[in-house]
Amino acid sequence: xxxxxxxxxxxxxxxxxxxxxxxxxxxxxxxxxxxxxxxxxxxxxxxxxxxxxxxxxxxxxxxxxxxxxxxxxxxxxxxxxxxxxxxxxxxxxxxxxxxxxx
Numbered sequence: 001x002x003x004x005x006x007x008x009x010x011x012x013x014x015x016x017x018x019x020x021x022x023x024x025x026x027x028x029x030x031x032x033x034x035x036x037x038x039x040x041x042x043x044x045x046x047x048x049x050x051x052x053x054x055x056x057x058x059x060x061x062x063x064x065x066x067x068x069x070x071x072x073x074x075x076x077x078x079x080x081x082x083x084x085x086x087x088x089x090x091x092x093x094x095x096x097x098x099x100x101x102x
Contacts, residue, residue, distance in 0.1 A: 007027040008027065009025055009026070009027055010025065010026070010027070010029070011023060011024070011025055012024065012025070012026045012028060012029050012030060012031060013030060013031070014031045014032075014033060014036070015030070015031070015032050015033070016032075016033050016034070016035065016036035016038065016039060017032075017033070017034045017035070017039075018035075018036065018038060018039035020036050020038045020039065022036065
């Protein structure tokens with residue numbers, strides 16, 4: 001191994017969101033994690049819902065925006081169809097008037 005190109009390997013602590021503290025060897029210092037082997041459902045057999053950084057709320061917000069956008073598009077489409085029908089009515093009336101004049 002070449003000297004002075006590798007990071008320093010040292011003893012550090014890993015702190016979990018559940019409060020567990022583990023001491024391991026690593027090149028990083030003071031690592032914080034959300035799930036560890038002491039609280040992970042696979043190891044404990046308990047189900048646990050972990051909403052990291054409000055992902056569920058974020059999804060609900062995005063879904064709400066998408067629904068609102070769909071409703072807005074429908075309104076615009078209905079308005080266009082209404083205008084189109086009105087324009088066709090006017091065009092038919094104009095044709096009838098032209099035929100009556102001839």
